[in-house]
Amino acid sequence: MTLSGIQPTPRSAIVVEDISETREWLVAALGHAFPGVVVTSFSHLAPCRDWLRTYLPEEAAPPLIALIDLNLPDGSGADLIRALASRDPRIVSIVTTIYDDDAHLFEALGAGAQGYLLKDQDEAGLIASLTRIERGEPPLSPSIARRILQRLRTEPAESKLDGPSLTVRENEVLSLLGRGLTVGEAARILKISDHTVADHVKSIYRKLNISSRAEAAVEAMRRGLV
Amino acid sequence: MACVVAATLAGALLTIWIAVSQPWLGITLRAVDGTVHAIAVDTRGPSRSLPVPARTTNLASAGGPATLLETDDLIEEPDFFETYERAAAFMQRQTTLAAAMRGGPVTLGFEHPAGVEQNLPIVPQTGRPILDLPTPFWVQLLVGIGGVLIGGWVWALRPQDRATRLFALASVSLMISAHAAAIYSSRELAIDGGLFRALSALNHFGAISFGIAMTALFLSYPKPIATPAGLLAIPAVFFPWLAADILRIAPSPALGSQLPTALLMLAIVIAIAIQWGVTRGDPRARAALRWLGLSVVIGAGAFILTIIAPVLLRGLPPLEQAYAFVFFLLIHAGVALGLGRYRLFDLDTWAFRILFYAGALALMIALDAGLILLLHFDHGPSLGIALLAVGFGYLPLRDALWRRMVARQTMPEHELFNAVIEVAFGRSRAAREERWLDLLKRLFDPLEIAPAPIPVPEPALLRDGLELALPATADTPALILRHPFGGRSLFSSQHRQLARQLVSLMSHASENRAAYERGVAEERKRIAQDLHDDVGARLLSGLHGADLAQSQGAMRDALTDIRTIVSGLTGTRLPLADVLAELRHETRQRCQRAGVALDWEMPDTAAGTMVEYPVYKALRSTLREAVSNVLKHARASRIEVSALHQDNHIEAMIRDDGVGLPAQARTGGHGLRNLHDRVRAIGGHIAFDTGMPGTRITLTLPVSAATAEALP
Numbered sequence: 050m051t052l053s054g055i056q057p058t059p060r061s062a063i064v065v066e067d068i069s070e071t072r073e074w075l076v077a078a079l080g081h082a083f084p085g086v087v088v089t090s091f092s093h094l095a096p097c098r099d100w101l102r103t104y105l106p107e108e109a110a111p112p113l114i115a116l117i118d119l120n121l122p123d124g125s126g127a128d129l130i131r132a133l134a135s136r137d138p139r140i141v142s143i144v145t146t147i148y149d150d151d152a153h154l155f156e157a158l159g160a161g162a163q164g165y166l167l168k169d170q171d172e173a174g175l176i177a178s179l180t181r182i183e184r185g186e187p188p189l190s191p192s193i194a195r196r197i198l199q200r201l202r203t204e205p206a207e208s209k210l211d212g213p214s215l216t217v218r219e220n221e222v223l224s225l226l227g228r229g230l231t232v233g234e235a236a237r238i239l240k241i242s243d244h245t246v247a248d249h250v251k252s253i254y255r256k257l258n259i260s261s262r263a264e265a266a267v268e269a270m271r272r273g274l275v
Numbered sequence: 276m277a278c279v280v281a282a283t284l285a286g287a288l289l290t291i292w293i294a295v296s297q298p299w300l301g302i303t304l305r306a307v308d309g310t311v312h313a314i315a316v317d318t319r320g321p322s323r324s325l326p327v328p329a330r331t332t333n334l335a336s337a338g339g340p341a342t343l344l345e346t347d348d349l350i351e352e353p354d355f356f357e358t359y360e361r362a363a364a365f366m367q368r369q370t371t372l373a374a375a376m377r378g379g380p381v382t383l384g385f386e387h388p389a390g391v392e393q394n395l396p397i398v399p400q401t402g403r404p405i406l407d408l409p410t411p412f413w414v415q416l417l418v419g420i421g422g423v424l425i426g427g428w429v430w431a432l433r434p435q436d437r438a439t440r441l442f443a444l445a446s447v448s449l450m451i452s453a454h455a456a457a458i459y460s461s462r463e464l465a466i467d468g469g470l471f472r473a474l475s476a477l478n479h480f481g482a483i484s485f486g487i488a489m490t491a492l493f494l495s496y497p498k499p500i501a502t503p504a505g506l507l508a509i510p511a512v513f514f515p516w517l518a519a520d521i522l523r524i525a526p527s528p529a530l531g532s533q534l535p536t537a538l539l540m541l542a543i544v545i546a547i548a549i550q551w552g553v554t555r556g557d558p559r560a561r562a563a564l565r566w567l568g569l570s571v572v573i574g575a576g577a578f579i580l581t582i583i584a585p586v587l588l589r590g591l592p593p594l595e596q597a598y599a600f601v602f603f604l605l606i607h608a609g610v611a612l613g614l615g616r617y618r619l620f621d622l623d624t625w626a627f628r629i630l631f632y633a634g635a636l637a638l639m640i641a642l643d644a645g646l647i648l649l650l651h652f653d654h655g656p657s658l659g660i661a662l663l664a665v666g667f668g669y670l671p672l673r674d675a676l677w678r679r680m681v682a683r684q685t686m687p688e689h690e691l692f693n694a695v696i697e698v699a700f701g702r703s704r705a706a707r708e709e710r711w712l713d714l715l716k717r718l719f720d721p722l723e724i725a726p727a728p729i730p731v732p733e734p735a736l737l738r739d740g741l742e743l744a745l746p747a748t749a750d751t752p753a754l755i756l757r758h759p760f761g762g763r764s765l766f767s768s769q770h771r772q773l774a775r776q777l778v779s780l781m782s783h784a785s786e787n788r789a790a791y792e793r794g795v796a797e798e799r800k801r802i803a804q805d806l807h808d809d810v811g812a813r814l815l816s817g818l819h820g821a822d823l824a825q826s827q828g829a830m831r832d833a834l835t836d837i838r839t840i841v842s843g844l845t846g847t848r849l850p851l852a853d854v855l856a857e858l859r860h861e862t863r864q865r866c867q868r869a870g871v872a873l874d875w876e877m878p879d880t881a882a883g884t885m886v887e888y889p890v891y892k893a894l895r896s897t898l899r900e901a902v903s904n905v906l907k908h909a910r911a912s913r914i915e916v917s918a919l920h921q922d923n924h925i926e927a928m929i930r931d932d933g934v935g936l937p938a939q940a941r942t943g944g945h946g947l948r949n950l951h952d953r954v955r956a957i958g959g960h961i962a963f964d965t966g967m968p969g970t971r972i973t974l975t976l977p978v979s980a981a982t983a984e985a986l987p
Binding site: 147148149150169170171173174177190191192195227228229230231 | 827830831834835837838841842852853855856857858859860863864865867868877
């Protein structure tokens with residue numbers, strides 16, 4: 050966690066999106082949200098991977114923000130998110146998609162996405178969300194919050210043993226956000242600061258990611274893959 | 276059949292009448308150590324004062340000469356004399372003794388236990404009480420009756436059939452033979468020699484006729500292997516032979532009566548062997564033959580075990596010969612089942628059981644006899660050991676063989692289930708039909724599968740198990756399966772049971788698939804309708820709108836609609852609390868971006884309430900539209916929203932502190948007019964108040980859409 054809870058302004062960003070108009074729109078939104086950002090965009094996963102190998106050396110400090118579509122012509126964006134997350138947890142991967150179902154949502158969160166944005170919102174809404182992410186406040190819509198809560202409730206107990214479970218506070222934050230309250234409102238009700246609520250939200254994202262990985266590992270062992 | 280029963284009863288009554296018309300002493304006589312002994316007397320009979328047991332020596336008519344009693348006088352069956360002369364002498368003695376008894380008072384000479392010879396005058400009763408007739412009499416009588424009834428039943432089934440006629444003939448012959456023997460073999464001491472000879476001749480006639488009829492039967496059934504003319508050759512040989520025996524012109528009783536009987540039995544066995552060869556490739560005929568063969572094996576085997584084996588082994592008491600007739604009845608019953616084609620399809624199972632139980636019995640007796648004769652065990656322990664040995668060794672073996680031989684050709688249940696599912700969920704009708712036929716071939720290996728000419732309500736065995744009819748299932752019409760297992764055997768009840776299980780599983784699986792397909796079709800219809808109604812309308816308004824921002828809004832709404840349609844929410848009910856949370860969140864973000872404050876308290880009135888999708892849509896559109904108007908036109912600094920659930924209605928209010936609604940917007944504005952219509956369509960109400968300051972919109976919506984056309 051950074052001292053102030055605010056991440057440094059990203060110097061560069063990537064967009065992986067196969068529809069060219071949408072790609073341009075996303076690039077423009079990034080420009081508005083983070084003036085001066087250098088955006089590289091791709092229509093496919095493969096050239097994006099090549100580019101990452103070539104232009105993003107291991108050591109380079111990567112204040113990188115990545116907007117990644119899930120369904121791409123040559124594969125799933127979740128794989129790229131997973132690769133980026135394992136490479137450096139500071140890379141902020143954000144899903145930009147038109148899918149709003151549990152399967153896509155949890156696949157992306159499990160892979161390590163730190164935001165899940167719908168592409169059909171208006172530009173102002175998108176820019177606002179991006180800015181908040183950059184300020185360290187990952188978006189958590191009421192429906193996503195509710196679905197996370199529900200999933201944690203219905204998850205089989207044995208997979209919870211390996212993955213970290215949520216703290217009482219995190220549960221409270223999720224419930225409040227799920228009821229449609231903002232981060233600020235939730236903070237006032239819980240009598241904590243906005244930043245603390247935002248940290249809880251980030252922690253929830255991380256845990257979902259870890260929990261998903263633990264699940265995958267358990268599953269792999271069960272199937273004798275490891 | 277009534278005639279058969281009447282004739283049988285008449286024959287039986289005649290037999291009983293002859294038996295009870297004989298004079299009666301009321302003494303039970305037995306041969307003991309070469310002399311004749313009275314072992315019991317009837318306490319109400321004419322000889323009740325005779326002390327028993329006592330050796331009886333002679334019988335004399337009043338004033339006549341005494342006839343010494345010999346053990347030969349007591350023999351049941353006079354066929355076993357070595358010469359006709361001895362047989363004639365026996366008959367003569369019978370005549371003398373019978374005449375003495377019929378003539379009035381007689382004197383019975385006996386030896387008192389103390390060793391003193393005494394004479395007892397007895398007045399024989401003129402008729403024998405019917406209850407005094409011994410068990411062997413009744414056994415033979417019943418064998419005769421049973422045989423004729425069985426024969427009559429089979430004959431009534433197929434009166435024109437040569438085989439059933441021959442069998443009926445054999446049955447009558449059996450009755451003649453048994454009833455004649457019943458009279459003379461259960462006589463008290465003597466019957467008139469003339470009657471005796473006639474009865475004996477009848478007995479021989481019956482036995483030979485039975486043999487002839489059975490031989491002819493086995494030469495005609497299941498397959499005719501001799502012409503009718505050829506069959507006539509049998510009586511042509513044996514009836515003169517019989518006559519020679521009755522007239523005592525044959526060289527000896529052995530050659531005159533026992534040899535032809537044995538020859539006929541041999542002929543039956545040979546005929547069965549030929550039939551076995553001829554019926555190869557005809558499982559139905561084979562099955563019928565198996566009933567026949569089985570019964571002969573069992574009957575003859577039992578006869579040998581109980582009559583001949585004891586004679587050979589000498590360790591066990593031989594069965595009274597009268598009881599041997601029971602085995603003939605057994606053969607008779609078996610042949611009847613074969614002829615009547617009774618459950619031919621189950622024969623394998625039955626044959627196996629019967630043979631194995633018979634085998635166990637034979638093994639036990641052999642073990643028992645072996646232990647007694649070779650190892651000199653006592654009866655008790657040897658029987659116990661034999662029982663144990665059979666119980667521990669033989670029965671498990673029987674079970675193992677059972678599983679191998681009879682219980683084969685079945686599929687484990689889970690495999691069956693998988694196979695049925697595979698059939699039921701075949702992609703096309705053709706695929707399902709093909710898989711169903713494949714499964715049937717795998718299970719039953721029939722030589723032929725044909726469409727059934729008539730409707731089949733449930734699996735049924737036809738033509739004695741040669742065919743199995745299956746009802747229409749798995750998109751396949753009703754079928755007839757013929758010649759199962761490569762034509763080597765018949766369908767059994769087990770197979771019918773398997774077919775029932777199969778068809779029942781299949782219909783369940785098919786129902787499920789049909790339900791699934793119905794669901795898919797309904798879902799497709801719903802999605803198509805929703806796409807046209809919602810997305811289509813949005814896209815059209817985007818297409819025809821002059822304003823780019825408005826078009827973009829329409830597109831966005833279209834995408835939202837697609838998501839909702841795909842998620843399957845359009846036909847469902849949503850929690851009001853979740854709906855309000857989502858709307859509040861969205862409104863909050865919009866207000867935040869526009870720099871307008873939002874007051875939206877969320878009291879818990881919505882908890883647990885579900886709203887229908889059209890209601891949710893109306894609420895969402897109204898709120899979005901209202902907030903858009905405020906943000907665009909009202910120049911407001913604050914928006915106040917409340918949404919409460921009251922009395923099955925949603926009461927919503929949106930108020931701003933802006934400049935108020937232009938009059939023209941209130942009356943004719945596109946957006947507001949649409950809102951009006953949409954809300955009214957689901958039975959809701961919307962009102963606009965303007966001024967003092969800003970605008971207030973009040974909205975009342977039912978939790979359930981009121982009108983049918985508003986429902987998806």
